[in-house]
Amino acid sequence: MTTQQVLAGLDGSPQSEAAAMWAAQEAHRLGAALRLLHVWPWLTSAEAERQARPGDLRPAALDALSRVADRIRLTHPDLTVETAVRADDPVDGLVAEAQGREMLVLGSRGLGGFTGLLVGSVSLAVAARATVLVREEQPLPRTNTAPAREVVVGVDSCEPDEAVLEFAFAQAERRGATLRAVHGWDPAPAWAFGGMMPPPMDLPDQEGTEASLLSEHLTRPRAGHPGVDVVEDVRIGGAANAVLDASAGAELVVIGRRERRHRIGTLLGPVAHAVLHHSTAPVAVVPHP
Structure with a gap:
């Protein structure tokens, strides 16, 4: 039982x-x-x-x-x-x-x-x-005979959380679905006397660094779920927009919720708030420290 x-x-x-x-x-x-x-x-x-x-x-x-x-x-x-x-x-x-x-x-x-x-x-x-x-x-959700879709997980390359990744990998494994690990980022702006300037010419190098960080963070959960196919997806344009763009047609979207204390209670972060409001796919919110 x-x-x-x-x-x-x-x-x-x-x-x-x-x-x-x-x-x-x-x-x-x-x-x-x-x-x-x-x-x-x-x-x-x-x-x-x-x-x-x-x-x-x-x-x-x-x-x-x-x-x-x-x-x-x-x-x-x-x-x-x-x-x-x-x-x-x-x-x-x-x-x-x-x-x-x-x-x-x-x-x-x-x-x-x-x-x-x-x-x-x-x-x-x-x-x-x-x-x-x-x-x-x-x-x-699809039946077992329907074509496999994707589980999408938003990954913060600076502060990833193992609980969020483990939940996403487990969900993809149960569904026989591909896991799309999405990291959205914005290039650091350059500043001069005239104000903010366009991103520097080393943008490909920055993107390569972000992609390497994402791969590194996926190493451990990948080892624990070797049967899960993973797509590493690095996008410019911010975390919330990246997850929402990737989630079209997804079977499930997984995001983290960092514990944020406020005098009026616990609050959602801006990424979780945006994805919950605008995603047309089911959204799983996984709490983490």
């Missing part, structure tokens, strides 16, 4: 249901169980009375989760699926439930007027505090 578990957060939206179906595929791939969870502050009748909310919402929430679970069991009859509701702040509840589980899967839900912003406030807040996969409402 497996002890691994994939957690999917549902809020009743079509995006979250698509995320649950995606999570089911991941759980099946991992040989893990699937837990469908709805978190909302007002679920019990006691809370309803204190907050002047009508009725007890827990049965309705469980019924909605059960319908999604039944759909999943039709396509994955051997998958263990359980449902649960939790009376809590959505962000706090999801983060707490995610502890010790393989991954947390959420659907993107950008409800503002900007179509390029794909992640809602809850998903973004959870991504700042826990490992999370964010899934837009796109078709499910």
Whole structure:
């Protein structure tokens, strides 16, 4: 009996249901169980009375989760699926439930007027505090008979993190996919009395140095996953743009989230923030020191 578990957060939206179906595929791939969870502050009748909310919402929430679970069991009859509701702040509840589980899967839900912003406030807040996969409402991942696509991982050649690379290599290995390791960089500007000048003529040398650093950082995870085909991709134009450009058609995008403490809480870095908002592929955010 497996002890691994994939957690999917549902809020009743079509995006979250698509995320649950995606999570089911991941759980099946991992040989893990699937837990469908709805978190909302007002679920019990006691809370309803204190907050002047009508009725007890827990049965309705469980019924909605059960319908999604039944759909999943039709396509994955051997998958263990359980449902649960939790009376809590959505962000706090999801983060707490995610502890010790393989991954947390959420659907993107950008409800503002900007179509390029794909992640809602809850998903973004959870991504700042826990490992999370964010899934837009796109078709499910390929089947085993479909042509292999790519897993894309963003690599900072100055401060790479082994946890991010290990996660990306493991995901590519499970999928039988190629891993594209992307490093985006900007040439150091030159300055003169008249202000900033174009990059120097030794640009090819700088690019060669960046490419060598990327290869060096991939040496250890490559040795641990010898069956994974790796494409080393060095691009000029900044880290976020490089990852987003490379992610078109990707099966998964993997980025790191450095622990950033602020008086108002943990914050996402600019690259993670940009990729989460604008990627049309699923995004895995892997925390690291």
